[in-house]
Amino acid sequence: MIQKIVILGAGNLATQLALALQENGIEILQIYSRTEKSAKALADQLHCEFTTSLRELVPKADLYIWALSDKALYPVLGEMPVPIGNVVHTAGSIPMDVFENYARDYGVFYPLQTFSKDRKVDFSTIPICVEASEEYLQAELLELGQRISNDVQIINSEQRKQLHLAAVFACNFTNHMYSVGQALLKEKGMDFRLLHGLISETAHKALYLDPLMAQTGPAVRFDEETMNLQEEELKETPEFQKLYRFVSESICHMHAAKKKLK
Amino acid sequence: MIQKIVILGAGNLATQLALALQENGIEILQIYSRTEKSAKALADQLHCEFTTSLRELVPKADLYIWALSDKALYPVLGEMPVPIGNVVHTAGSIPMDVFENYARDYGVFYPLQTFSKDRKVDFSTIPICVEASEEYLQAELLELGQRISNDVQIINSEQRKQLHLAAVFACNFTNHMYSVGQALLKEKGMDFRLLHGLISETAHKALYLDPLMAQTGPAVRFDEETMNLQEEELKETPEFQKLYRFVSESICHMHAAKKKLK
Numbered sequence: 054m055i056q057k058i059v060i061l062g063a064g065n066l067a068t069q070l071a072l073a074l075q076e077n078g079i080e081i082l083q084i085y086s087r088t089e090k091s092a093k094a095l096a097d098q099l100h101c102e103f104t105t106s107l108r109e110l111v112p113k114a115d116l117y118i119w120a121l122s123d124k125a126l127y128p129v130l131g132e133m134p135v136p137i138g139n140v141v142h143t144a145g146s147i148p149m150d151v152f153e154n155y156a157r158d159y160g161v162f163y164p165l166q167t168f169s170k171d172r173k174v175d176f177s178t179i180p181i182c183v184e185a186s187e188e189y190l191q192a193e194l195l196e197l198g199q200r201i202s203n204d205v206q207i208i209n210s211e212q213r214k215q216l217h218l219a220a221v222f223a224c225n226f227t228n229h230m231y232s233v234g235q236a237l238l239k240e241k242g243m244d245f246r247l248l249h250g251l252i253s254e255t256a257h258k259a260l261y262l263d264p265l266m267a268q269t270g271p272a273v274r275f276d277e278e279t280m281n282l283q284e285e286e287l288k289e290t291p292e293f294q295k296l297y298r299f300v301s302e303s304i305c306h307m308h309a310a311k312k313k314l315k
Numbered sequence: 316m317i318q319k320i321v322i323l324g325a326g327n328l329a330t331q332l333a334l335a336l337q338e339n340g341i342e343i344l345q346i347y348s349r350t351e352k353s354a355k356a357l358a359d360q361l362h363c364e365f366t367t368s369l370r371e372l373v374p375k376a377d378l379y380i381w382a383l384s385d386k387a388l389y390p391v392l393g394e395m396p397v398p399i400g401n402v403v404h405t406a407g408s409i410p411m412d413v414f415e416n417y418a419r420d421y422g423v424f425y426p427l428q429t430f431s432k433d434r435k436v437d438f439s440t441i442p443i444c445v446e447a448s449e450e451y452l453q454a455e456l457l458e459l460g461q462r463i464s465n466d467v468q469i470i471n472s473e474q475r476k477q478l479h480l481a482a483v484f485a486c487n488f489t490n491h492m493y494s495v496g497q498a499l500l501k502e503k504g505m506d507f508r509l510l511h512g513l514i515s516e517t518a519h520k521a522l523y524l525d526p527l528m529a530q531t532g533p534a535v536r537f538d539e540e541t542m543n544l545q546e547e548e549l550k551e552t553p554e555f556q557k558l559y560r561f562v563s564e565s566i567c568h569m570h571a572a573k574k575k576l577k
Contacts, residue, residue: 123541146541165509167516167531169524174516180509208505215503218545218559223496223510224517225532226562227489232526232569234485241477243470247427247442248485249522254429254436255486256518260511262431264494269429270487279385279408283480296565297480300488303558307494 055115055197059083061129062120063091065168066143070120070201071099073176077200083111087125108134116141116197118162123147130155139190145217148210149184160185160194163213164202167224176201182208182216233293240290265311272304317377317459321345323391324382325353327430328405330360332382332463335438337361339462345373349387370396378403378459380424385409392417401452407479410472411446422447422456425475426464429486438463444470444478495555502552527573534566 058079060071063086075081084103086092096103104110107129110117119142121129126147133155140156142149143163152159163182166174181198183205185191191207198205208216231252235245258267271279280301287294320341322333325348337343346365348354358365366372369391372379381404383391388409395417402418404411405425414421425444428436443460445467447453453469460467470478493514497507520529533541542563549556 124538146544166512167520169520169529172520178512180512206509212503212505214548215499216505216509218548219496219499219510220513221532221545221559222492222499224513225530225534225566226492227514227517228521228526228530229534229562229566229569230484230488230492231521232530233565234481235526236569237477237481237484241474243474243478243481245526247468247478248481250428250440250442251482251486252489252518252521255489256514258429258431258434259490259493259514264490264497264507267431268487268490268494270483272487272491276386282408283483286476286480292565292568296561297483299558299561300491303495303554304487304491306554307491307498 055193056080057082057113057115059085059110059114059117060095060120061085061117062122062125063088063095064120064122065170066164067118067120068095068098069168069174069176070118070143070164071095072173073201074197075099079197079200082114085110087129107132110137112137114138116193117156118143126151141185141194145213145220149186158185158187158190160190161210161213162194162198163208165216165220177203180204180206182206182213184209184213233296237290237293265307268304268308270304272301273308275305275308317455318342319344319375319377321347321372321376321379322357322382323347323379324384324387325350325357326382326384327432328426329380329382330357331430331436331438332380332405332426333357333361334435335463336459341459341462344376347372349391369394372399374399376400378455379418380405388413403447403456407475407482411448420447420449420452422452423472423475424456424460425470427478427482439465442466442468444468444475446471446475495558499552499555527569530566530570532566534563535570537567537570 059082060067063084071081081099081101084092084096089105092103092105117137117140123144136155139158140152141160141162145163149161161184164179166179179202181202183194183198185194195205234248238245284294284297287297321344322329325346333343343361343363346354346358351367354365354367379399379402381388385406398417401420402414403422403424407425411423423446426441428441441464443464445456445460447456457467496510500507546556546559549559
């Protein structure tokens, strides 16, 4: 069983994960970060040690969790002086075997959520996607995940890559649609708050209806007349006009395919 | 003051609006719908009269609310035998003056929300956008809106057109991004529920952060390497691949413009 953990990273995810693990009986031995300020800030919150040197990592941890940004992971890994114990990372898009020469056994511990600095998340509802190089480690990671979440799943590297892509659509691209909505309102002196209720309800609907079934608007009705009118209205913002046409066509395409399947 | 209302339409919006108005002391005199079944169903819920003939509309109402679908509004209007009293419609994209020759005075009463059959909405938080041909009617519509909602605003026709477009992005297009995420998961044997928490949190973040500021992911970091990798991963679904590239470019474009403004 995993009981003593070292965490590499001190960003949003590292912070929230470390706090959740500690609250659920896991001992955080040490925080590593490349900058002393952020390492110390998190270590102070947890009342544990910190370091900015990979050579000073304590050797006795049951697990080393790499919660660094995707960009930082490879350079930091390159600086690792000697293989350490069991290692996992928390990234959606990085393969498990990056650790092959740097760890005893290794795996992935990927919490699927978007983390913000000043917003504490409830880990119990966050899916944690687990994968490991060895069966005993997979069992240990499942047990560790279940301490903080009610939704721990075994997801292999290929699935995880696809899941991460799906998350880009459902999170980043969705947020971009909100941004465009906001920009359009601003243009005519209206407040983004006008859309708040609609945004909440649209998200809520996707959770209890199938989003494919829940689709509304001119594109799903193949209503060319309204689409042409709305496209014309966007002529002052050609970027949004292109986006309007393109996403509308994508909706038409998906729903035409759905009809064919019936 | 408006106290007696006739509602034309018996769909999702007509139903929810009629119920909310009745609960707040408005008398619903009559329901009109082109099909007897739907007219009767709603009239039974409200314990009021119904008709399927425009010639049988009761003449004494303070307001006639046209809550028909956008497509039905024009044909039904063409069949109107004589001008009636004060009339409003509930549509985002239809100009107010469609009623010019069919009503005494006229306006718009547009609740900005997506309505579903079996889900009762809380009208008190729905923005109601009001516009009228005459000042006295505008005041009456404001008062009527305030009976059922805490967020009633005067929005002119030009603004309303733009608001409706913004709603297409924030609701229909957002929902399409959910659908693509779901399709990607299905492809690799994963359940859409994996994304539920992410969808909720992304919507929630947009309400308390500026969505432009809240944007995350490879595109906003101008991370070409990750974007190329992810695009490559989508090669089996060229439609999604195109969408990925196009929305990513749109994010880059918007955030490059933001940087320039600074």
